[in-house]
Amino acid sequence: MLVCFLAWASTAWGAPGTVIFIHGLFMQGESWQPWQEYAEERGLASLAPTAPGHDGVPTLNRIAPRDVLWNLSFKDRVERLTTLVAEQEGPVYLVGHGMGGLLAQVLLTHGVGDLAV
Numbered sequence: 001m002l003v004c005f006l007a008w009a010s011t012a013w014g015a016p017g018t019v020i021f022i023h024g025l026f027m028q029g030e031s032w033q034p035w036q037e038y039a040e041e042r043g044l045a046s047l048a049p050t051a052p053g054h055d056g057v058p059t060l061n062r063i064a065p066r067d068v069l070w071n072l073s074f075k076d077r078v079e080r081l082t083t084l085v086a087e088q089e090g091p092v093y094l095v096g097h098g099m100g101g102l103l104a105q106v107l108l109t110h111g112v113g114d115l116a117v
Contacts, residue, residue, distance in 0.1 A: 017091030017114070020084060021048040024098025035095070044093075049084060051077055077103055082112050091115070 019039045021032035029048035036046040052072055081103060085092050094116040096104035104116040 016043040016045070017093060018045040018047065018088045019093045019095055020081070020088075020113070021046065022081065022094060022096035022100030022103050023048070023051070024096070024100045027098075027100075032095075045088075047084065049080075051080070074103075078106055078110075081107055082110075085112050093117075 019036075021029070021035060023029060023031055029050040032046075032048035036048055039046045085094075085107065091114040094104035094107055094113040096102070096116070104113070107113050108116040
């Protein structure tokens with residue numbers, strides 16, 4: 001499904017836009033690297049920001065979450081992503097997995113971003 005979505009996005013609205021990949025709990029932006037490369041090969045810009053406190057080794061983050069993870073709210077992530085989307089030119093496509101998928105849906109529901117999967 002993601003392959004079809006990215007293929008469509010690369011030709012939609014007459015000009016490619018930006019794909020923002022949103023990771024879930026305890027993961028990080030780097031987990032999206034192969035998909036970023038795939039999108040960029042099709043002429044799309046891509047971003048995969050790492051949420052605060054999610055840097056480091058994902059397995060260790062799950063075993064022993066740092067204080068910053070306990071203090072990071074869903075609202076904080078929505079606000080950070082809303083700012084990131086607003087900074088982009090052209091259409092913005094949101095791609096999320098796990099909690100990132102929920103964030104993409106919430107953003108789109110609030111009119112942030114153009115499409116989400």
